[in-house]
Amino acid sequence: MRRRDFLKISVAGAAGTSLLAAPRYVRAAEAIKIGMPAALSGSYAQYGIQAKRAADLFSKDVKAKGILGRPVEFIFEDTAGDPAAAVRKAQKLVEKDGVKFLTGVALSSEALAVSAKCPEWKVLFMSTINGAGALTAKSFHRYFFRVNTSGPMGARAISLYLAESPMKRFFALGSDYAWGRDSAASFTQQITAAKKDIVGSDYPPVGTKDFASYIAKIRQSRAEGVYLALPGQDATIYMKQAHQFGLNREVKPIMEILELENMKAVGDAMVGAIGSSRYPFTVDTPKNKEFVKRFHELHGMYPDMFDGETYEGLEWLAQVIAKAGTDDVEKVIEAWEDSTYEGLEGPFLMRKCDHQAVQPGFAVECVKDPKYPHPIPKILATYPGDKVTPKCRTEEFS
Amino acid sequence: MAHVLEQLLNALALAGLLFLVSAGLSLVFGILRVVNFAHGVFYMLGAYLGFTTVALSGWFWPALLVVPPVVGAIGALLESSTLRFIYRRPPIYQLLLTFGLALILEESIRVLYGPTAKGVDPPPLLQGAVDLGGVLYPRYRLFLVVLGCTVGVAVWLFLRKTRAGLVIRAVAQNSEMADCLGADVVRVRTLVFGAACALAGLGGVAAAPMTTAYLGMGIGVIVDAFVVVVIGGLGSIGGSMAGSLIVGAAQTWGAFYLPETAMVIMYAVMGAILVFRPWGLFGEEE
Numbered sequence: 001m002r003r004r005d006f007l008k009i010s011v012a013g014a015a016g017t018s019l020l021a022a023p024r025y026v027r028a029a030e031a032i033k034i035g036m037p038a039a040l041s042g043s044y045a046q047y048g049i050q051a052k053r054a055a056d057l058f059s060k061d062v063k064a065k066g067i068l069g070r071p072v073e074f075i076f077e078d079t080a081g082d083p084a085a086a087v088r089k090a091q092k093l094v095e096k097d098g099v100k101f102l103t104g105v106a107l108s109s110e111a112l113a114v115s116a117k118c119p120e121w122k123v124l125f126m127s128t129i130n131g132a133g134a135l136t137a138k139s140f141h142r143y144f145f146r147v148n149t150s151g152p153m154g155a156r157a158i159s160l161y162l163a164e165s166p167m168k169r170f171f172a173l174g175s176d177y178a179w180g181r182d183s184a185a186s187f188t189q190q191i192t193a194a195k196k197d198i199v200g201s202d203y204p205p206v207g208t209k210d211f212a213s214y215i216a217k218i219r220q221s222r223a224e225g226v227y228l229a230l231p232g233q234d235a236t237i238y239m240k241q242a243h244q245f246g247l248n249r250e251v252k253p254i255m256e257i258l259e260l261e262n263m264k265a266v267g268d269a270m271v272g273a274i275g276s277s278r279y280p281f282t283v284d285t286p287k288n289k290e291f292v293k294r295f296h297e298l299h300g301m302y303p304d305m306f307d308g309e310t311y312e313g314l315e316w317l318a319q320v321i322a323k324a325g326t327d328d329v330e331k332v333i334e335a336w337e338d339s340t341y342e343g344l345e346g347p348f349l350m351r352k353c354d355h356q357a358v359q360p361g362f363a364v365e366c367v368k369d370p371k372y373p374h375p376i377p378k379i380l381a382t383y384p385g386d387k388v389t390p391k392c393r394t395e396e397f398s
Numbered sequence: 399m400a401h402v403l404e405q406l407l408n409a410l411a412l413a414g415l416l417f418l419v420s421a422g423l424s425l426v427f428g429i430l431r432v433v434n435f436a437h438g439v440f441y442m443l444g445a446y447l448g449f450t451t452v453a454l455s456g457w458f459w460p461a462l463l464v465v466p467p468v469v470g471a472i473g474a475l476l477e478s479s480t481l482r483f484i485y486r487r488p489p490i491y492q493l494l495l496t497f498g499l500a501l502i503l504e505e506s507i508r509v510l511y512g513p514t515a516k517g518v519d520p521p522p523l524l525q526g527a528v529d530l531g532g533v534l535y536p537r538y539r540l541f542l543v544v545l546g547c548t549v550g551v552a553v554w555l556f557l558r559k560t561r562a563g564l565v566i567r568a569v570a571q572n573s574e575m576a577d578c579l580g581a582d583v584v585r586v587r588t589l590v591f592g593a594a595c596a597l598a599g600l601g602g603v604a605a606a607p608m609t610t611a612y613l614g615m616g617i618g619v620i621v622d623a624f625v626v627v628v629i630g631g632l633g634s635i636g637g638s639m640a641g642s643l644i645v646g647a648a649q650t651w652g653a654f655y656l657p658e659t660a661m662v663i664m665y666a667v668m669g670a671i672l673v674f675r676p677w678g679l680f681g682e683e684e
Contacts, residue, residue: 043614046513209609212408213653236515244536246527265515
């Protein structure tokens with residue numbers, strides 16, 4: 001009996017030791033790990049899930065060659081859209097899993113919290129979703145990179161479009177948190193600069209389920225257009241209710257982000273809404289057509305804004321790591337600054353001064369097209385990167 | 399004047415929805431002495447099942463009739479298979495259990511339906527808006543006002559005027575005594591839990607055309623429902639009505655007249671009640 005116990009323990013011990021020792025032998029082909037503390041559950045899950053879908057496609061595309069001949073490994077953690085949880089999960093990814101790159105963070109509030117920790121961790125934060133202007137202005141640091149169009153940039157694109165339109169009076173409705181308030185402020189500033197009027201503004205709390213009071217106010221303001229910076233679900237509910245109140249016919253909905261997710265949920269009540277798009281999947285470039293096809297094959301759906309933006313971020317990051325010849329964070333940062341990349345919707349440039357990717361901006365309209373099972377974004381206008389990107393480390397435009 | 403009417407209707411429509419959810423929450427606490435964290439999820443389940451029924455049948459009305467009993471049956475089944483065994487344990491067990499049930503149900507819905515919100519159209523009769531003296535008001539919201547009032551009166555009459563209602567009230571007041579007098583307490587608890595879930599399910603079906611069916615709608619509504627129940631008094635149907643009206647008014651009028659403080663108003667009322675009348679407006683001091 002004793003002997004058997006002894007044998008058991010030693011076998012277990014030996015197995016344990018070999019497990020501990022294992023990493024030493026495989027280090028030669030160690031994976032490049034990318035950590036994704038994404039909102040995969042909770043109200044904002046759709047954004048985290050988009051990041052994950054993009055990562056799944058990227059994994060598939062890069063599988064054969066890897067980056068620098070090394071495999072790429074994504075590690076996902078669910079933050080449920082909570083900034084405190086995001087920091088905790090990011091810390092776990094950095095300290096326990098040893099990731100050097102963090103991305104896929106869904107909400108700006110989470111991004112501000114996680115990004116603030118990155119200089120201390122010496123980890124690169126790549127935003128592909130986060131819109132808050134502050135990330136590349138007040139809260140900027142050299143470990144932060146934003147591949148996506150920011151909130152102020154989206155507001156800029158749609159303001160440029162509206163400056164040409166006959167509409168004169170606008171109401172701004174922004175969700176009561178960093179991104180919503182930033183976008184509404186940016187819109188107000190630019191519309192005023194275009195000699196048009198903001199006749200009212202309001203900031204409903206995130207997760208508002210009844211917009212009736214706001215709808216009444218918008219109607220009373222006699223605005224011709226209402227600018228909406230509402231995240232995912234809130235935008236869906238607003239559009240549905242504004243349609244029931246008959247408001248969409250009187251006051252043109254103008255959305256900071258016009259997402260497929262909303263178009264699918266709201267359906268025909270959404271047709272006619274205009275807005276900016278970070279990435280409309282209908283962009284007519286050969287590279288994008290190819291991407292949309294691959295994406296549809298893998299996921300059985302058309303890519304939404306952050307499917308596209310996250311995929312671009314990952315592809316660009318891989319390009320930069322290849323250029324640096326290493327995944328050393330400091331070297332990657334140097335290689336990325338002032339580098340260019342051919343994105344899905346056109347040329348990208350990573351500005352050295354604030355790590356904001358300069359890229360084309362779009363004004364789109366939600367339209368019906370019998371070729372698709374849901375309404376789609378039709379591109380009304382495309383603006384070159386230098387017209388829609390703010391002055392360095394600010395949220396202002398020249 | 400028309401605008402005042404619009405604000406009044408907005409408050410009533412929201413109160414109607416809140417009542418359908420909080421009535422069950424209050425009832426379950428009154429009879430089972432359990433704070434049911436899973437209650438909001440039954441509301442969400444109602445909305446999603448409503449979406450499915452409308453998608454399959456192409457009609458809204460059957461959903462309103464079929465879904466509540468189904469949600470109620472699921473609730474009763476869960477009560478008799480889980481909650482029943484831990485009534486005698488400290489309240490923390492019941493909290494943990496209902497919270498766990500909420501998470502399981504919510505994630506199951508996510509797996510089944512995916513993350514995209516599901517839009518439900520109101521029935522043709524209730525689509526569009528009517529002109530109320532210069533203000534366009536959605537027909538569907540008027541329906542919500544009527545539905546809330548009707549269900550409120552029906553539940554109240556049931557509890558006050560029927561024999562079954564009498565038994566339920568007896569169990570609420572003193573379950574051991576009711577047991578001794580021949581009431582089947584175990585069965586009453588299961589039925590009440592099921593009925594409460596059915597009410598929440600009805601609320602969910604009714605809410606779907608207004609808010610769409612979406613993940614997280616249960617959590618959002620349960621917070622408001624708790625405030626309603628604290629204000630109105632746990633275990634009191636009249637209290638749920640009053641609480642729903644107060645919270646509905648605080649939210650809609652607050653957002654309209656004092657937007658920056660809208661969220662605070664509701665909690666300020668709740669805080670005041672907790673300080674001066676901790677058992678709620680219609681609750682009974684214990």
